[in-house]
Amino acid sequence: MSHVDEGTLHAYLDGELPGDERTRLEAHLAECAACRDRLTEERGLIERADRLLTLAALPAGHTLRPAPESVPRPRRRPRFVVPTAWAASIALAFFTGWLLRPGPRSSGYVADEAKIAAAVPADTPGPAPTRDAGGRATLERVPVERRQAAKALPDSAASADLSYSRSETSASVSVTPGVVGNAGRPALRGGAPAPIPPVTVAVTPAPRSPSVNRFAEAGAEPASPRRPIGTTWTAITAEPARKLLGTDVVSIPGIPVRDILQNAQAPGQVMVEQEVADGTIIQLLQSRLDSTPALTASQSAALYANPLQKTVGRLQVRISGPLKTDSLLKLLDLAR
Amino acid sequence: MPDDLADVYRTTYPALVRFLYRKVWDAERAEDLAQEAFSRALAHRPENPRGWLFVVAANMARDEARKAARERRHLTLLAAEPQDHRPSPEEILDDEARRHRVREALDQLTPRDREVLLLWDAGMSYDEIAAQTGLARTAVGTTLARARRRLVEAYGSGSEEPRVARG
Numbered sequence: 110m111s112h113v114d115e116g117t118l119h120a121y122l123d124g125e126l127p128g129d130e131r132t133r134l135e136a137h138l139a140e141c142a143a144c145r146d147r148l149t150e151e152r153g154l155i156e157r158a159d160r161l162l163t164l165a166a167l168p169a170g171h172t173l174r175p176a177p178e179s180v181p182r183p184r185r186r187p188r189f190v191v192p193t194a195w196a197a198s199i200a201l202a203f204f205t206g207w208l209l210r211p212g213p214r215s216s217g218y219v220a221d222e223a224k225i226a227a228a229v230p231a232d233t234p235g236p237a238p239t240r241d242a243g244g245r246a247t248l249e250r251v252p253v254e255r256r257q258a259a260k261a262l263p264d265s266a267a268s269a270d271l272s273y274s275r276s277e278t279s280a281s282v283s284v285t286p287g288v289v290g291n292a293g294r295p296a297l298r299g300g301a302p303a304p305i306p307p308v309t310v311a312v313t314p315a316p317r318s319p320s321v322n323r324f325a326e327a328g329a330e331p332a333s334p335r336r337p338i339g340t341t342w343t344a345i346t347a348e349p350a351r352k353l354l355g356t357d358v359v360s361i362p363g364i365p366v367r368d369i370l371q372n373a374q375a376p377g378q379v380m381v382e383q384e385v386a387d388g389t390i391i392q393l394l395q396s397r398l399d400s401t402p403a404l405t406a407s408q409s410a411a412l413y414a415n416p417l418q419k420t421v422g423r424l425q426v427r428i429s430g431p432l433k434t435d436s437l438l439k440l441l442d443l444a445r
Numbered sequence: 446m447p448d449d450l451a452d453v454y455r456t457t458y459p460a461l462v463r464f465l466y467r468k469v470w471d472a473e474r475a476e477d478l479a480q481e482a483f484s485r486a487l488a489h490r491p492e493n494p495r496g497w498l499f500v501v502a503a504n505m506a507r508d509e510a511r512k513a514a515r516e517r518r519h520l521t522l523l524a525a526e527p528q529d530h531r532p533s534p535e536e537i538l539d540d541e542a543r544r545h546r547v548r549e550a551l552d553q554l555t556p557r558d559r560e561v562l563l564l565w566d567a568g569m570s571y572d573e574i575a576a577q578t579g580l581a582r583t584a585v586g587t588t589l590a591r592a593r594r595r596l597v598e599a600y601g602s603g604s605e606e607p608r609v610a611r612g
Contacts, residue, residue: 114587115586115587115590116583116584116585116586116587116588116589116590117586118586118590119586119587119589119590119593120571120585120586120589123565123571123586123589125570125571125585125586126586151590154590154593154594154597155593157593157597158562158592158593158596158597159566161547161550161596161597161600162467162547162562162566162596164540164543164544164547165466165467165544165547165548165551166463166466167462167463167466167472167475168472171472173458173459173462173476174476174480176446176451176454176455176458176483361534364534
């Protein structure tokens, strides 16, 4: 028998060589050291190729779906939408719209509305953040009449509560602390924005409305990272953050750091925001070792109820973005 | 689902999804297509469901590739690691980079070589591969040998040392 071709060797190693051919090949291999070497080589090649294919296997966290019971249509997963998130977003949008509607009303929010308006400088018609039905953080022009009405109110009525230093808006909106929500901020898409002077923006959440999960929109579209309720975050750089924490700031290597923020109420608390993909944000909340947790019980409750969040030791990881919730959860899992 | 197809589902579905995943590189999409293939099998009741499913799935993946302008979601890929092992962020990124390189290496194979390799990896026998691709049975081993060599070479010619390939 002449030397063996590689196809035959692969068929042999794959256990696919018919009986008579296999017998002949084995007889040849017994006599031919060169072909035995080649067999070893080909075996190594098959193992390497198999390993490479394994690298391109399905994501490990992926759970296969059950068998379809009957014919009708293939089951399709919703591509983006987490129904509850939509419901929550829409509810929030309606509520915010109602809250910001012009004109007097008998609700207890009249005063708040006036204060929101008061804080908007009349000469800089800045947009006020709100939400559209898609759960997207959007900017809405404050009606002129409200801005004018605001002039009548003393400036002290505006009590700034949440702040951050980067924004695409130049508006300044303030809400009284009692109804202050997490800081909403417009999505920063397409390139890092240049630092702009400090801005104060707050979105008023729907109070006493357990069905509205402020964090649930993460499964929908918006890219604006949420901040813990009632806290103020100011942008700092890595060096002061390191001093504040007394240790290095934790971040996930390889992912651009968008912001390093300091909690103004609890100076030992630093939040790193990293943008993984377009609009998908990971927040890493880190506190000084000797500090007490800056979050109140209710804040913690709101945070821990959020599925897109995990706490690892003193590090709290949150994630939001336009991707499917299960993808975000997987990423969150890995971020640990 | 009738018993015979339920058996096929149990034995073939994971391999079919894996096969499709390496064509569309989106786990959810791969499952959509696999489910659709099974739904069609339920309607058609083919004689050889297993072979039939792979033919249909391969066709659907081909159609899918033509619509390839679709934006891929890389995060799904990011999340791939054995479950019992908690990877570090570096490992996540390494893993993602390696997956990307395997994908690029697979792309360098000829369509037929790639098809044969993926069908073999999906658990098909030489006979089944021959029936599906129209190759002579004796050519399957040769094709596989070439496909494997090209895959390993293409992966190795990437910028980095293939750490994992040395295992």
